[in-house]
Amino acid sequence: MADSAAPAHTAKTVYHSVANTHPVKVAASGVEVFYADKQALHGINLDIQDRSVTAFIGPSGCGKSTFLRCINRMNDTIDTARVAGSIRIDDEEINDRAVDPVLLRARVGMVFQKPNPFPKSIYDNVAYGPRIHGLASGKDELDAIVETSLKKAGLWDEVADRLDQPGNSLSGGQQQRLVIARAIAVNPEVILMDEPCSALDPIATARIEELIDELRENYCLIIVTHSMAQAARVSQMTAFFHLGHLVEYGPTEEIFTNPRDRRTQDYITGRFG
Numbered sequence: 075m076a077d078s079a080a081p082a083h084t085a086k087t088v089y090h091s092v093a094n095t096h097p098v099k100v101a102a103s104g105v106e107v108f109y110a111d112k113q114a115l116h117g118i119n120l121d122i123q124d125r126s127v128t129a130f131i132g133p134s135g136c137g138k139s140t141f142l143r144c145i146n147r148m149n150d151t152i153d154t155a156r157v158a159g160s161i162r163i164d165d166e167e168i169n170d171r172a173v174d175p176v177l178l179r180a181r182v183g184m185v186f187q188k189p190n191p192f193p194k195s196i197y198d199n200v201a202y203g204p205r206i207h208g209l210a211s212g213k214d215e216l217d218a219i220v221e222t223s224l225k226k227a228g229l230w231d232e233v234a235d236r237l238d239q240p241g242n243s244l245s246g247g248q249q250q251r252l253v254i255a256r257a258i259a260v261n262p263e264v265i266l267m268d269e270p271c272s273a274l275d276p277i278a279t280a281r282i283e284e285l286i287d288e289l290r291e292n293y294c295l296i297i298v299t300h301s302m303a304q305a306a307r308v309s310q311m312t313a314f315f316h317l318g319h320l321v322e323y324g325p326t327e328e329i330f331t332n333p334r335d336r337r338t339q340d341y342i343t344g345r346f347g
């Protein structure tokens with residue numbers, strides 16, 4: 075995207091130039107979201123890179139989660155929500171009616187604020203997606219998917235000897251890694267995380283942040299966070315939202331050290347939020 079030096083308080087987004095980019099995985103263009111008559115997002119244009127972590131930051135109610143939910147069409151599940159504009163994943167328009175949202179949500183996994191394992195065993199939580207999408211031809215293959223997914227989520231060593239126990243018998247941090255394993259099990263390309271650490275203690279948070287850093291080798295990760303420190307630690311790119319507008323987007327280091335819009339500067343220095 076073009077590098078444009080915009081003055082403070084413009085409706086235009088400031089895009090920092092980006093060196094050494096990964097290919098674009100998710101391309102949003104003119105995205106608007108309304109809840110009934112209320113407009114929550116205004117003309118969002120944003121290219122999100124593959125194999126990296128992009129953080130969405132901004133004050134409460136600015137539209138971060140709303141935009142995140144556009145990327146796997148979770149807003150379809152909200153009666154009053156109406157989405158306009160284009161979102162392409164690898165050049166495929168996901169808002170196209172022909173796109174099956176269930177298949178889309180396998181390609182674009184989601185991890186929520188509160189860990190939400192199914193009321194099933196650890197094994198069945200991870201096996202659930204591969205079963206419904208027919209990804210394993212037999213028990214051995216399913217076992218292998220479960221093991222690999224739990225390994226990728228950094229949980230295998232802690233649960234290998236108790237796969238038949240309920241998922242909700244794990245600690246909060248372990249449950250969040252179980253949910254990540256469940257998402258990974260269906261071979262997603264993009265993983266959306268909506269404040270994935272806000273219910274976790276600092277040690278469990280550090281473990282999830284390490285995991286996010288490992289996962290970026292293979293996935294496009296997008297994380298909504300209220301923690302500036304977390305955005306700085308885990309993301310390579312940062313998008314700052316304010317009142318439903320994308321204000322500024324660029325490499326995380328630049329957004330934090332050299333924000334160009336006054337609103338970004340005020341937010342990251344704690345003047346509002």
Ligand SMILES: Nc1ncnc2c1ncn2[C@@H]1O[C@H](COP(=O)(O)OP(=O)(O)OP(=O)(O)O)[C@@H](O)[C@H]1O
Pocket residue numbers: 109114132133134135136137138139140141152154
């Ligand atoms: N289901 C909904 N129905 C009606 N309005 C909604 C709904 N979800 C969000 N909104 C409104 O849309 C706007 C954006 O909300 P959103 O949750 O996307 O913001 P956010 O930046 O993620 O906030 P937070 O950081 O507090 O989670 C807010 O004004 C919010 O009240």
